[in-house]
Amino acid sequence: MSANIQNLCETTREKLKYAIEKMEAFLNHYALPQLAPEPDEETTHFYQGFLSDLRHLLVFSEMSYEKLGVALRRATFNEEFAQKALYNVYHYGVNNFFYPKNESYSEDGRYAYTGQDAIRFRKKPVRPVRDIILDITKVYEELRDDLTYYENDYLTERRMQNQL
DSSP, X not given: OHHHHHHHHHHHHHHHHHHHHHHHHHHHHOOHHHHOXXXXXXXXXXXXXXXXXXXXXXXXXXXXXXXXXXXXXXXXXXXXXXXXXXXXXXXXXXXXXXXXTTOSEEEOGGGTTTTSOOEXXXXXXXXXXXXXXXXXXXXXXXXXXXXXXXXXXXXXXXXXXXXX
């Protein structure tokens, strides 16, 4: 079991690294004036929310990346610490990607199996915004698939251990 968790930590960390690099590059290059050069109130509000959500996602992803690194660098692999780190990737990273606070985009499950993009934006975004989200969507979809156990089963297991 421990080897599987260790491998999952490694693959999760690599996926996060990719998403972090993409988000950092985007946020270092774009600011509100570039995204909404002729702003109206609705457009400004949309991009402010989008940028805020992306910054939060970046921070959550970076924190998870670091925790997974700690788990992998320890002389003796601590399975419990690693599982908590994986839970946090799911709980904070995956959930924040698919359910952004400002709802500038959302996932439409009807498109998930059609080969079309399942992400739908509340307002038609400029191309770089669309590109960054579609680029990292695959990472967070893979993380969601890899870590679904940590959505419910991990917490249930933890609660049962504490009650025994």
